[in-house]
Amino acid sequence: MLPPQRLAHGAAPASVAAGASTLCSGSCGARSSREWTPRVGGPMGIAGLGLACGFSTRRSTCSRRTARGLKVVRNATESLDRSYLNFTGFPFPLGPVFARRTVRTQIGDGMWTFEQEQKLANIAVNVRMTAIKLEDGSLWVHNPVAPTEECNALLRELDLPVKYIVLGSAQYEHKIFVAPFARRWPDAKVYTVQQWSWPLDLPSAFYGIFATELKDGEDTPWSSEIDKQLLCPKDRLGLGYSASECAFFHRRSKTLICTDALVYVPEDPPAVLDKDELKGLGRTANNFILDLVAFVNWRGSGDVVRKAIAEESGGPSPSDAALLRKGWQRDALLSLYFGPDGGSIVEPSQAFRSIAGRWIVGPVCYSLVYGGKIREDVKEWSERLCEWDVQQILPGHFAGPVGGNPDDIRRAFEVLGENVEATEPPDFALPWPFPQPVRYPAEDLKLLTDIRGALRALNVI
Numbered sequence: 001m002l003p004p005q006r007l008a009h010g011a012a013p014a015s016v017a018a019g020a021s022t023l024c025s026g027s028c029g030a031r032s033s034r035e036w037t038p039r040v041g042g043p044m045g046i047a048g049l050g051l052a053c054g055f056s057t058r059r060s061t062c063s064r065r066t067a068r069g070l071k072v073v074r075n076a077t078e079s080l081d082r083s084y085l086n087f088t089g090f091p092f093p094l095g096p097v098f099a100r101r102t103v104r105t106q107i108g109d110g111m112w113t114f115e116q117e118q119k120l121a122n123i124a125v126n127v128r129m130t131a132i133k134l135e136d137g138s139l140w141v142h143n144p145v146a147p148t149e150e151c152n153a154l155l156r157e158l159d160l161p162v163k164y165i166v167l168g169s170a171q172y173e174h175k176i177f178v179a180p181f182a183r184r185w186p187d188a189k190v191y192t193v194q195q196w197s198w199p200l201d202l203p204s205a206f207y208g209i210f211a212t213e214l215k216d217g218e219d220t221p222w223s224s225e226i227d228k229q230l231l232c233p234k235d236r237l238g239l240g241y242s243a244s245e246c247a248f249f250h251r252r253s254k255t256l257i258c259t260d261a262l263v264y265v266p267e268d269p270p271a272v273l274d275k276d277e278l279k280g281l282g283r284t285a286n287n288f289i290l291d292l293v294a295f296v297n298w299r300g301s302g303d304v305v306r307k308a309i310a311e312e313s314g315g316p317s318p319s320d321a322a323l324l325r326k327g328w329q330r331d332a333l334l335s336l337y338f339g340p341d342g343g344s345i346v347e348p349s350q351a352f353r354s355i356a357g358r359w360i361v362g363p364v365c366y367s368l369v370y371g372g373k374i375r376e377d378v379k380e381w382s383e384r385l386c387e388w389d390v391q392q393i394l395p396g397h398f399a400g401p402v403g404g405n406p407d408d409i410r411r412a413f414e415v416l417g418e419n420v421e422a423t424e425p426p427d428f429a430l431p432w433p434f435p436q437p438v439r440y441p442a443e444d445l446k447l448l449t450d451i452r453g454a455l456r457a458l459n460v461i
């Protein structure tokens with residue numbers, strides 16, 4: 001595998017910068033400008049209503065040689081438009097509403113990731129598209145992201161034809177870009193998981209594309225290079241939602257490519273996230289979220305929060321590094337639990353440590369999707385994934401690719417086992433340094449547990 005080569009508009013974090021080539025606009029002094037550029041495009045219909053129009057952000061870019069002297073990727077100036085208007089989502093619009101930055105990283109021989117930011121109520125995570133060069137010289141593109149001008153330019157730079165566009169999950173944040181992306185690459189053939197239009201199961205032609213459904217037991221044109229295992233639960237969730245996901249195994253790199261089934265929370269924030277916004281989230285004083293936690297006395301933490309706010313207000317200002325670290329930890333906990341314990345929001349390091357740096361099933365996915373009536377289907381699917389000779393895992397969010405093998409997969413999905421309580425330690429576990437079982441702190445999972453209980457009572461999950 002090659003070391004990662006990152007094309008980004010900004011500095012990469014330390015964990016990535018080692019061995020990375022960076023395409024930047026911020027550190028090289030190139031000019032930036034903003035202008036109004038009306039454009040119309042984007043998906044149609046309920047599952048992906050959106051327009052690509054409006055206020056564009058144009059950046060001049062250049063390339064540079066890294067401290068390690070890796071090759072210069074490009075030395076050119078180009079205007080790249082990041083605008084993409086999306087105001088859909090429930091209960092909040094899935095932001096950013098107006099523009100999205102794209103970071104391209106070469107993760108191996110003929111393998112690239114394209115990451116953009118997605119926001120829900122100002123909590124940000126990265127969302128990832130993967131492009132793999134097939135033996136015939138074409139590109140297999142998994143989970144397309146918003147086809148901004150910048151994203152398309154970064155993809156065109158590879159100078160490889162996009163032959164297949166593949167949607168691996170019916171989750172909203174991944175499917176909404178399939179139709180607009182496919183229209184930008186009209187020669188590509190589109191493959192999707194079952195029922196990607198929900199709650200109305202509309203045909204893909206309604207969205208202006210003609211997609212082929214991925215099915216178990218049916219070969220795909222790329223199956224000699226990329227295998228697949230389909231999660232297609234027998235029972236549907238609320239309003240007939242299929243909760244389907246297709247995992248892929250890239251044989252040459254021994255990479256498991258999944259979407260939402262697994263996450264690996266990294267120590268440092270993904271490069272595409274806005275570091276200034278994370279630093280703002282890392283502040284305790286003058287922080288809207290902390291003020292809100294104190295105001296509603298979230299799980300009785302009002303006094304603790306007010307005390308922490310007073311201490312920071314009266315003390316020395318935290319360093320940028322400390323703010324970024326705390327902001328990223330708060331961001332990760334809020335995105336993974338929605339409403340972690342108030343004490344974990346104020347001081348997130350311990351709760352962050354309990355889930356970071358290992359492969360886990362995301363708490364939201366566990367609580368609101370997998371942990372109900374489709375539990376056995378998911379567990380059986382996870383066992384099928386373990387039949388592959390997996391050496392690294394590339395999910396749709398957070399870090400990736402990161403080393404991982406079938407033992408890591410089994411350990412992550414063990415929370416779905418029969419009679420397993422995901423907040424309680426197992427009866428027996430080998431002591432550290434043996435790998436420890438995955439468990440979620442009960443106080444942080446409480447909100448999701450309550451929601452899960454309500455959804456179970458309503459027979460939604």
Ligand SMILES: [Fe+2]
Nearest residue numbers: 171173260396
């Ligand atoms: Fe997702």
